[in-house]
Amino acid sequence: MSEINTVVDAHLVVDAYLAVWNRTDATSRREMVEDLWAEDGGYTDPLVTATGWEKIDQVIAHAQAQFTGMRFVRGAVFDAHHNIARFTWELVPTAGAEPLVVGFDVVALNADGRIQSVFGFLDKVPA
Amino acid sequence: MSEINTVVDAHLVVDAYLAVWNRTDATSRREMVEDLWAEDGGYTDPLVTATGWEKIDQVIAHAQAQFTGMRFVRGAVFDAHHNIARFTWELVPTAGAEPLVVGFDVVALNADGRIQSVFGFLDKVPA
Numbered sequence: 001m002s003e004i005n006t007v008v009d010a011h012l013v014v015d016a017y018l019a020v021w022n023r024t025d026a027t028s029r030r031e032m033v034e035d036l037w038a039e040d041g042g043y044t045d046p047l048v049t050a051t052g053w054e055k056i057d058q059v060i061a062h063a064q065a066q067f068t069g070m071r072f073v074r075g076a077v078f079d080a081h082h083n084i085a086r087f088t089w090e091l092v093p094t095a096g097a098e099p100l101v102v103g104f105d106v107v108a109l110n111a112d113g114r115i116q117s118v119f120g121f122l123d124k125v126p127a
Numbered sequence: 128m129s130e131i132n133t134v135v136d137a138h139l140v141v142d143a144y145l146a147v148w149n150r151t152d153a154t155s156r157r158e159m160v161e162d163l164w165a166e167d168g169g170y171t172d173p174l175v176t177a178t179g180w181e182k183i184d185q186v187i188a189h190a191q192a193q194f195t196g197m198r199f200v201r202g203a204v205f206d207a208h209h210n211i212a213r214f215t216w217e218l219v220p221t222a223g224a225e226p227l228v229v230g231f232d233v234v235a236l237n238a239d240g241r242i243q244s245v246f247g248f249l250d251k252v253p254a
Contacts, residue, residue, distance in 0.1 A: 044208075044209050044210070044211060045208075046208045046209075049209050049210075079248055081171075081172075081173040081248075082171050082173075082176050083171070083176075084171060084246050086231070086233075086246075086248050104213070106213075106233045106246050108244070108246060117235070117244075119211050119213075119233050119235060119246070121206055121208075121213050
């Protein structure tokens with residue numbers, strides 16, 4: 001496993017990760033998934049687990065259909081070392097609004113700097 | 128990846144994991160490491176990254192030497208789904224004392240129910 005060279009690099013990975021969740025154009029979303037994840041990369045959250053670009057892209061498309069028009073934005077927590085980072089994210093109806101969902105993810109990068117695994121948890125879910 | 132069958136199973140993994148950190152007898156500590164981790168399993172925290180039983184055991188032995196007489200105990204956070212769990216732990220000088228260190232770990236199990244990876248972060252470090 002390569003190390004994240006700087007905390008700035010890890011911030012860029014997290015920004016790119018959230019950008020994928022906000023990219024609703026199917027073609028460019030899939031391209032972003034392939035740029036960001038290893039081909040055999042994984043994604044697991046409390047509701048779903050997926051391996052590989054196709055299934056990960058389907059998970060993201062499904063979430064976008066469920067929360068149409070909402071945005072995934074950075075949350076308060078960010079911490080990175082070696083090849084891993086932990087961070088929170090928020091799903092917000094509009095900028096600055098109270099988040100509908102707050103998530104907590106750990107991402108692990110492979111030697112190429114691509115996401116090998118996302119381990120997702122939920123800190124706040126809709127009532 | 129197999130799923131954790133019940134939340135009880137995940138609690139048992141976390142209990143066994145903390146028990147290793149508290150086991151100072153070198154022979155039985157190593158046996159516990161081999162029982163708990165996959166042979167190619169990994170451990171990463173902000174200070175160190177290790178792969179395989181030998182190196183993981185060395186990391187634990189080093190921490191024990193650094194914090195002689197202290198105990199690793201469960202913290203307030205615990206959450207598990209699929210094959211992963213997140214939890215906090217505390218390093219305490221004596222039972223019930225203010226923790227010297229508070230850590231936050233995510234563990235991912237392999238198909239045999241052994242730890243494939245530990246992704247460790249620190250929520251509180253000594254001043």
